[in-house]
Amino acid sequence: MTIREFYNEVINANVSEDMTNKATELLAALDARNEKRKGTESKEKKEAAERRNAVLEFLKSHEGAFTRDQISFEIDMDPAKVTGACTALIKEGLVVKSEVKVEKSRKVAYSIV
DSSP, X not given: OOHHHHHHHXXXXXOOHHHXXXXXXXXXXXXXXXXXXXXXXXXXXHHHHHHHHHHHHHHHHSOSOEEHHHXXXXXXXXXXXXXXXXXHHHHTTSEEEEEEEETTEEEEXXXXX
């Protein structure tokens, strides 16, 4: 049972006027807190946006297609985070994915649109 469900149960039970008023007050405070949070970007979202911007700036300033390991090395970012940033940029239509040959194998590479 969530806190919201509990407050609603207390209100619906109508045990006493004081309990109903207090539950109503607490429910309103919960709603106000949740509404305030909607306007605030989470730390994780801010960091993800910073990673996307770093990858995008690198690709804009360098001609050609780059593997995630090349991008990771150049901008000093974890390769998995580079892949996540590139995936998001592809969805936004800012980056394209292709294949390049690297040392007898084919690897995924990313470039600016």
